[in-house]
Amino acid sequence: MSTTVKELTVLEAFLISTGIVALAEIGDKTQLLAFILAARYRKPLPIVLGILVATLLNHGLAGALGAWLTSLISAEHLRWILGASFLAMAVWILVPDKIDEDDLGRTRYGAFTATLVAFFLAEMGDKTQIATVALAAQYEALFAVVMGTTLGMMIANVPAVYVGEKLAHRMPVRLVHSIAALIFALLGIAILAGVGASLGLEG
Template identity: 40%
Template sequence: MQAFWISLAVIFVAELGDKSQLMAMTFATRFKPLPVLTGITLATALVHLVSVGLGGLIGDALPTTAISIAAGIAFLGFAAWTLRGDELSDEESGKAARTTRNAFVAVTVAFFLSELGDKTMLATITLATQHGWFGTWIGSTVGMVAADALAILVGRLLGRHLPEKWIRYGAAAAFAVFGVLLLAEPLLR
């Protein structure tokens, strides 16, 4: 239980203001909250499971340069896709209203890529070197999902008061910034 509570608190605080929390807010302005939160939870659980495994095996040695470059390119792609926008036919609009699978996949992939090599992943690895893997895994996952749930709530509130065009431009800009930061990260090390 100690590993759970320590990990929950440390990761919750580390996630506040992090790029993935801003991503959660951005996704929440475009998609329903449930697929966003579900995608975040799955991606976080997977990344943090890998993290505690690495923490148990090798501690702090991670090849993050290639991961940062791949994630940066993906985020620039997400920015272009968001900026371009999508036009739905009436039939596609009906399908979109009935399914949340595409939002879930987009959120899961984006969060998985953004969390690889992120400070919360590194913090989870560090915690796993000092505490039990299971408590660290569950605590770090719950802490991150709780912080991102707050961002989803804020994103939904903003989404009700902003024109769709502004939301699309803001989301594209956010993805572009994340992409550039991820590409620049290896150069700044």
């Protein structure tokens, strides 16, 4: 792979990761969590920093898992798995999230620590974490994917911390999720089409 092609692939991984996660996070439980934390602590900066650190840790682990999977599974099988995963994500993202404020519990720690713990746990098994695994495996550009998904999280959640629920009521959540679902579906179809072409299944 030439340097130029590699750079374009890394840029594509970063931009796709940023866009998908930013769209997927609108109305997601972690954005709802950002609203709740902002209302509870009224300290935007520690909350934003908590979201940043939690996301870097969580998505870093997810990206590393995705990169590791590429070394365990053959390229052909990996494409089938990734194609199916992206299609499943397209469906999953259309399912609305909700969060109970009581689930946060009470903490004697400050806004930063509470946000760090709450966001890290909320992201475990969440759609954006699974997407990070799949994207890292697809693009084999760990740093670009993790930076992209982290930026996407910040784009969606920082305004939620500073502006609050007024922003949420004005966002066309269903439309935004439909766009994100379409992107996931197109990625899945493209990957599966690539499998079919490699196996001589194209029409």
